[in-house]
Amino acid sequence: MELPIAALDSAFSGGVDDFPALLRKRGLLAPVASVPNASANAAGVQQTQATTILAFKFAGGVLVAGDRRATAGNTVVYDRADKVLEIDRHSIMAIAGVPATAWEMARVLEHSFQFFRRTQLQEMSVDGKVRALSKLLRDNFGFVMQGVGIVVPIFATFDTSGEGGARLYFYDAMGAQFEVTDYAATGSGSPAVRGILYYENHWGKKPLADLKEDDAVTVALRALDTAAEADTATGGVDRNAKIFPVIKIVSRDGINTLPDKQIAALFKRGVA
Numbered sequence: 001m002e003l004p005i006a007a008l009d010s011a012f013s014g015g016v017d018d019f020p021a022l023l024r025k026r027g028l029l030a031p032v033a034s035v036p037n038a039s040a041n042a043a044g045v046q047q048t049q050a051t052t053i054l055a056f057k058f059a060g061g062v063l064v065a066g067d068r069r070a071t072a073g074n075t076v077v078y079d080r081a082d083k084v085l086e087i088d089r090h091s092i093m094a095i096a097g098v099p100a101t102a103w104e105m106a107r108v109l110e111h112s113f114q115f116f117r118r119t120q121l122q123e124m125s126v127d128g129k130v131r132a133l134s135k136l137l138r139d140n141f142g143f144v145m146q147g148v149g150i151v152v153p154i155f156a157t158f159d160t161s162g163e164g165g166a167r168l169y170f171y172d173a174m175g176a177q178f179e180v181t182d183y184a185a186t187g188s189g190s191p192a193v194r195g196i197l198y199y200e201n202h203w204g205k206k207p208l209a210d211l212k213e214d215d216a217v218t219v220a221l222r223a224l225d226t227a228a229e230a231d232t233a234t235g236g237v238d239r240n241a242k243i244f245p246v247i248k249i250v251s252r253d254g255i256n257t258l259p260d261k262q263i264a265a266l267f268k269r270g271v272a
Contacts, residue, residue, distance in 0.1 A: 022115070047148060048072045050083050050102070051187030052227050052234045053094040055154050055168055056197060056208045058216040061251030062156040062166045064092045065220040067189070067228070068243050069235030070099060079235060084246040088113045089254050090158045091129060096187035097151035097173075101143070105136045105151060126159045126167055130177050138175035152186045158250050166250070182208055189227030189234035196223040217247060217263065218270035225271055237267055 053066040066083030069076060084094045085106045093109065095102035112132050116124040124132070133155055143149040155169045155177075169177045170184040182201055185193040200219050201208045211219065221237065224245050228236025237244055244263045249256045 047098050048077050050099045051096045052189030053096050054185040054193045055156050056183035057166050058211040060213050063216050063249050064094050064156050065245050065247045067224050067235040067245050071233045084248050092156045092250050094154040098149050101149040102151045134175040134177050144173050154184050189231040192227040192230050193223045217266050221267050221271050
């Protein structure tokens with residue numbers, strides 16, 4: 001979905017300063033759903049769900065990881081889902097919930113940042129980015145109350161202006177955002193993940209914030225592998241098919257996606 005510069009300029013001059021509002025005005029985005037009297041999935045559709053995701057600050061920035069499994073009820077729909085999405089050069093959105101809704105939110109969010117940059121001739125502030133995702137979740141809450149489209153994401157970014165540094169947020173389904181200082185995890189496997197991260201942060205060899213990259217990746221792999229033991233919706237690491245979690249790191253230099261070869265070596269050395 002790409003709007004020409006002329007359309008962006010005319011929209012901005014006409015008083016539309018919000019990209020989702022521009023999409024709805026042009027009929028390119030569904031209207032905000034009203035909250036029904038009863039919360040039920042009237043169609044009885046078995047929704048695809050994506051879990052589990054985690055993020056924590058370490059010495060090199062923010063590490064964001066997600067397993068690859070997507071499920072519908074007790075059925076594994078897909079074992080190579082990408083739940084860690086790049087929004088711009090310094091922002092990552094990790095998704096837990098319904099992938100179709102989450103991926104659409106990610107696309108709208110990406111274009112919202114581009115729209116702001118083109119119309120305002122500057123990057124959107126971190127607070128603006130955080131609120132933009134919050135508004136998308138709030139607009140989606142009517143569908144959530146109908147039993148469809150719930151998304152509970154994590155948002156990680158690096159504030160390159162001043163001394164902001166690494167910033168990490170998690171959200172609820174209504175769009176409330178919570179900034180965390182150490183780590184966050186959502187999805188069905190998150191209770192086990194939070195337990196591992198709490199233990200490592202308080203009683204590990206080093207606090208999470210002091211870990212080097214290899215040690216941070218090892219902690220993330222241990223957490224997801226532990227979650228997979230207790231939660232059937234979490235894929236963890238598939239040792240037979242050699243399917244590893246998606247792991248990205250956001251820092252002042254941008255986003256780095258770790259290759260499977262590096263993840264496999266760290267898994268073999270520090271987990272398996």
